[in-house]
Amino acid sequence: MDYRGRIRVMESKRYRNFLEAESKRAPIEKRQSSSGRHFWILWEEKMDKITIGKGTSDIIDLLYFGEDLSRPVIIDRKVARMIQERLKGLEDENIRLHKQVRVMKIISCGLALAASMVIMALLLGG
């Protein structure tokens, strides 16, 4: 199927109706710049407005750029989820490494014991 076939699928009336309905629910605005050469695409977000004080309010700036945080800190849900996922991953990794360390300890004890027995055998034999 070439691109024409795939585009035809996108001409479904219900699909177009969905896009239209979403556009009405969350509209965008196209405004010409003062120079008249460019356009601005803008939209207004009525939800989640907050007064931002001194410092950065973005937790990513704190984590990656070491900036000071302002009084309110905004964590995007996606970022929060990402941090949560990473913590979970680190915890799992921690548990896995703990197990490995335990196994290594047992192995090294065993090796030490075996080595001492060999040395003892050599000494006694010699």
Next chain:
Amino acid sequence: MLRNKVMDLEREITARFVANEEAVKMLVLNQLHPRSTTLIRAPRGVGKSTLMLLLLKGITGDDFVVISGASEVKRGEVVGRLHIPSLEKEGVERVLWAAFVKSRGKGIDELNRLNPYTTANIHHLMQFGEVWAYGQRAKVEDYILVANENPSDATSFMHPPPFYDRFDICIFLRTLTFSEKFRLQELLDKYDWDLIGSMPQVLSFEELQEIREEVANIELDPELIGYINLLVRDFQSCIREKENSEVKPPALCEGCHFIRDICGMIKEPVSERAAVALTHLAKAATWLQGKCSVDDLFQMALWVFPHRLSLTRTRNILNDIRELLEREKIKMEDRRVRRQWSLLNELMKNFDPSIYRLARDAAVEDVVFAEELMKMEEKWIAEGLLQRGEDISTQMGWRFHRYNSRWRTE
């Protein structure tokens, strides 16, 4: 009138069945489309069979047959048997179709113990609305089918995933809390320890069929249809085409751009039947309550998805899916905040480089949106509006397979 009867049915069931209100609500809602199939999963002794019988009695009165996987169901006995006198006297093979085939209400107790032969017969019935025995076919009229099973039953047969996929919904029941146990004892006393016997027939099957016709004629809001498809697509899409891959997540996801996305948690994706089941439920809810919101859809998805997918790591399937649905809600909200569908809508009307750049930024973080945008990119490149190399497909190394329009990563 008919709506009241459906509400009465739910009331009569909840009057005899303690707790699990949401499951009962979904169970009733799922009966409002033709050839409805419901699976009830729960540990032993929680009331799977009781709930199944209450529903069957409430809709079909005495016109129901329950077969049990735990009993000795012989080969073919569920479908029909040969009429021996006809064969002996006339040499004609006449099939006597079993009561299970002819009855309006069909119940299967302990589905997991059903032998593979019977399972295959029931699978065929659910798929084609007909049964076969001794080379003869019988069309099966409209019905309701309710089955139950205890997934942790050690004597289970491993039924194939496509068989479970034929069940519209799968509801899970939980054990009763301390106070709920008192309530159950009161109910047992009230109904003289015969909850099933006390259940009246609230609806006739003819009335149910009338309802099913009305529900089928309900026109859903375009937005709701869109969200059903989007929800299902988000639980299917994989940039590395996991459904046809020999390697499954999480191994398949190593180094993938979308490793932290929902797709990375799903080993086997849901089928298209999930969208059909959600549409039926949304129509039923609209008919019964006058509306169905996106939040209602998420609630329904919790009962539509569990038996249709497998996760990379399952602790408690219901809680795991609930968590994935929460993430899905955030994803959908992100799409709204980024105005993704509005941008796509504008682009479909006219190509605009500044709108395209915004859409491309969004597509890098959203497989489903990228799929849609990439279809348009091909057109724009062919029309000379976009240069090859500027498109997301080239920049991210994602391509469509020419033969079936699917993803290919480079």
